[in-house]
Each structure stands twice: as C-alpha cells, then as structure tokens.
Amino acid sequence: MQSATASAATKWADWVLQSDRRASAIQYNEHINSYTVPNKLHGFEKMEAKYRYFNDGCFEWNRVVLKGRLPRYDFYHANSVHLEGDGQFHVIASQGPLYNTTDDFWEMVYQQKVAVIVQLCNYTEDYWPKKNQKTFGDCTVSLEAEGLIDANEPDVKLRTFSVRWNAESGVHTVRHIFYSKWPDFGVPATVTSVISIIRWIESNGGMTRNSPVLVHCLAGVGRTGSFILTMMALRRLRQLQSSEDYGAVMIDLAKELRRQRSGAIQTPQQYVFAHAAVLKMLAMVRYSKLVFLVQVFSVQLQHNFTRFVEM
Template structure:
C-alpha cells in the first residue's frame, strides 16, 4: 500500500496526504468488493451452495437483527441441540498477527437472549465486550440480556443468569463492569462467572472521542479477566461488525506489539482483510478503520 517497510514507519508517515490517500483507497476498495459479495450472497441465499445459506433457513432468518449482516456457514458458531443457529462468528486472525480468539456477534434480540447465554456457556467464555447501548438514537440496538439489578435472576433457556455486581470501572466511568453468574439446570453443582465490560460512549457508525477508555478496558480484559488467548472473548455491538471489528483489530494489535517491536508491512490492512473474509462489514466505516491506525500508533509512541 505504501513504501513503508514497517508498521512503525507507516504510523510515522500517517500525517502525509499521500499516505492518507493510500489508506483511504485500500478501505474503499475492500469495502466495495465486500459489499458486492454480500449482495451476491444474499441473491443466491436459497442455494445450498451459498456461503450464507444457514442464516436464511427456516426460523433462522428471524434470528438475524439485520437482514444484511449474517454469518458465513464455514465459521459460524454452532449451538448444541436441535437448532444450532445463532448470528455469531468465530474470529481468529492469522497466527502471525494474533493468537487471540474471538466471537463476533450481534446484540441479542429479545427472543435470542437464551441462545446468547447458551453460546456463552458452551464456549466457556469469561468475558463479554459490549460496545453498544440498548437504545441509540431512539432505536433499539440490543436487548438488555442481563438482570436489571444486583441479586436479580432471569431464566434463559436451561440457564439461570444472576447479576452479582455492577459498577463503573475504576478511573473510567465510560465503562460499566458487570459480574454475572451462570448456573445450568443440567449441571446444578457448577456455576460460572462471566464479566461484561460495557463501553457506553462509542457512537454507532462512529468513533469514541478518546481512545483512553477503550485502552483501559482492553488492559482490564487481558490482565485480569481473560488473559488466555485460547479462550474466546465474546464481542458485540448492535450488528456485530463495525465497532466489534474495530475492537478486535486494536486488541489483537496491542497483544502483538507487546511482544514485538515492529511488523513488516501494514498490520491494520492485513487484519482488516482477514476480518472481512470471516464476517462481512467488519470495521464498517472509514473513520473506524482510521481509528485503528491512530490508537495503535498512540500505544506505539507511548510504549516504554
């Protein structure tokens, strides 16, 4: 994309207009190609050979929050039981970029809350990253899938979900930390604790005013909640693509650059192209794509 031999050099040249133009061009071309593939896949979705056919079959269609944001068959999360569908995708970047595993998913619908918690239990997740608010711009963006008050329980299929604690993150009031316990009726002696980190100030189709709350949240995630990269972190916004994809690239990059001083080539571009092959529309708008460079560049410049 540029003449830069390393990612650090690329970050240093970001203010240059020609570099910015090249970055914009890469995003626009990849985004256009992805959207064209998505339209083609939707047009052929009735075919068994379609890469998204599972999402359109029977009642599965009504489990999609948005008709054009749907998982590919090859890496979709499969639930145990008769109906295995949930609008969620296993995400893993190439090994040279990251060892972290993720599940990118839409904000649960009222009638898919049980499926969401079933997925959380079956995948052994310790952390849920929530990047949307239930209502944004007077539109419903995500069901409130956790209990309303501390100590309250809700039933979600075979699971009992209890809100054990809820408080703002220390020194970061834009993030709410919720401790949630899960108990399964088929495993009465086993309870699990899942931590939800809810970032409340990231606008839909936009970027946060400051990267610091997100960086603080990622630090908490990887140092205390889910440090093992083999355990998938569940990440969702509303559609599970824009804010979700942006978070995944930055979180993966922080882990990479914590161990490596540089990357040969353009880390953001390589990660972005990989994500778009695993779930359409990941990192949905140009501003989010640029945010990846800005936040990663900020951390590299402040790396001790």
C-alpha cells in the same frame, strides 16, 4: 540513518497522525471495503427471526454452534475469530441479543466459557439482570458485582455475572463490560476508553482459546470489527520482525478479520480508529524497539483524530 523498521513504522505513524476522512477512505475502500471473501454465508432464510439485519451475513464455516441442538435450532449470529500464529487469541464477534435470542445468547456464553463480554452499544434489549438474578430459557444469570473498570472511566461499566445452565451442574463466571459512548457507524471522540477496556482485559486474565472474549454491538460488524481489529493488531505488532511494515500488517489483519466475520469494519472512521488506538497503546508501552513511536506520538494525534471525527 533510520532502520528499515523505524522508517516503515514511522511512515505508518505519520499516516495515522495526519489522516483525514479522504485519506482514510481511499485506503479503506481500496484495500478493505473492496475485499471479497468466498466463504459461504449461513442461509438467513432458515433463521430470519434471529437476524437483526438481513444484509449482515454470518459465515457458516466458523459460526458458533449451540451444542446439543438439532441443526435447525443451533444457530446464533456469531463467529469465532482467531489470529494466525497466536494459539491463545480467540474472540467471538457477535450480534447483540434480540428479544427472542437472549436465551440462546446466554447458552452460548456458558457453553463457550466466555471470559469477558464487551458491549459497545447502548440499546434497550434487556438481556442481563439489573439486580439479583433472572432466568433466560435454561440459563439463570445472577448479578454478583458492579462498578467501573477504572475510576477515570465513568462511561465504562463493569459487572460480574454467574451463569447456571440447567443441562449441567456447574456455574460459570463472566465479566460484562458496557461502553455506551460508541455511536452506530461512527467512532468515539477519543481512543482513551477503548484503550482502557483492552488494558483491563489484558490485566485480568485476558482470553485463551478455550475461554474467549465476546464482543458485540448491534449487528456485531462495525464497532465490533473495529474493536477486534485493535485487539488483533496489538497482539501482532508487539511481535513484529525487524523487516515488517506496520501499515501493511494492519491492512492484512483487517482482511484476516473479514475472512472470519462478514463485513467487519463498516466505515473508514472505524478503520482509522483502530489504527489510532493501536498507535497510542504502542506509544504508551515504551518497548525499546518502539521508542520512535513514543517520540512520534503527541497531542497531534488527539487533535487530528478529534477533527476527523467531527468532519
């Protein structure tokens, strides 16, 4: 007889393996899209020029404040995301830099001691030096190295930058991961590259409360939300108690994320993508208590997920 854990988690795995657009839309709309958060939004009318899209709000209570500035100048469209019960989990969900916010962006990276920047969009704002160095306001950013996170991942570029801020004498080093194949409002055709990015982060110092990972797309909501949900779920599901339900935990985590980043995860596809990436990563890890996931996982996931993306 299967244990309660195996039964609940296998049910979740089966849902991921069999999920199509209709099934995922039902769960997403019922539990995530309809979830309203009472947190106060930052008044965009004060900072209209620093918003990419006026309908994408930024919570006031956990926004990243630019230090040493007057209140009217301390805004960047970014929120700190934490995971309840995990003191080291700290991700910044950020809007991608605009032509008039690149100075603010690099100041935020320096002040927050960001360990890794993950860029999930392909767009034209020129916010890093293609060679040598470039100055953005009070920050000078130098390109120190570039390559790939893995020889098998040609679409995932890795760069190392050093950042100097005029207000201090120190130098901060940050890695920049650029993944260009995630379409706006959609999902990649496979989960492989996202898994590779997360595994690279975990294998190369990861993050701490004082040295976060910063994730951005254009608005810092849809693709960014899906990626952060995947990171949150991996941290939580690896530590599940024997009585917990994987599917219910995923719903709770998506709500926890939405409490910290307004509108995070914009589509059912982005929601189920996080589930699929988590399932595959847990299957790859082969923890003894997750053997059933290894057995459940097969090429069926990739077949069904590709079909889902193409629908």
